[in-house]
Amino acid sequence: ILIFLLVIFSLIAYLTFVGIETKKFNNQINHKIKSIDKNLEIELKKIKLVLSPFDLSFKVKILGPKLKNNNKILDIENIKAQVSLASLLVNDKFAIENLEISTKSLKINDLISFIRLSHQTPELYILEQITKKGYLIADIKIEFDSEGKIKDNYTIDGLVKDGRLSFLKKYNIDKLDFIFQLRKKNVLLKDLNFFSN
Helix, strand or coil: CHHHHHHHHHHHHHHHHCCEEECCCHHHHHHHHHHHCCCCEEECCCEEEEEECCCCEEEEEEECCEEEECCEEEEEEEEEEEEEHHHHHHCCCCCEEEEEEEECCEEHHHHHHHHHCCCCCHHHHHHHHHEEEEEEEEEEEEEECCCCCECCCCEEEEEEEEEEEEECCCEEEEEEEEEEEEECCEEEEEEEEEEEC
16 A cells, blocks of 8 residues: 555645646647637647646646648647646546647738738728838737636737837837737737837
8 A cells, every 4th residue: 555655645745736738639729729710720749748736737738839821831839728736637638727828029011910820800901001011029818718618808918029010101100119918809908019110
């Protein structure tokens, strides 16, 4: 019994502090990304699973994935998710409770073009036309309900650096920098700086 308990304790310690790498859940993560938008695909490498014994779940971390939509690609810094241990043992399903996505520095024009592939709105078209340059870094947090649908409490935090906007070739905004927080339909801007003619 002592040897059995020692093996179990060692296994739990290994999974908690070191974790394991696997490709077993790539399809399930791709399916979750497609639930956000059916045209999205994700290119994944190995996934690292680390046990969180206190809340009976696995922490999933994916480094360097790429989001694809038609021929457009966005580089992501990492994706983190929390997976219920009970859902794996009972249903043998990959039940993601929450998802965190951190982007690399993205060109704003590339990001707008990428989003417009799925959402053809006049606002995005106008934004694409007036945005001349700039970079964006964002952290996105999404929670899923028991049916796998996205809850309304998602958050997007990030910053825009070195932006340039041009209106009617007459009005220009240069060196646009700000920090933003998006909560449902509310946007909060902080540390807004720019030069204008």
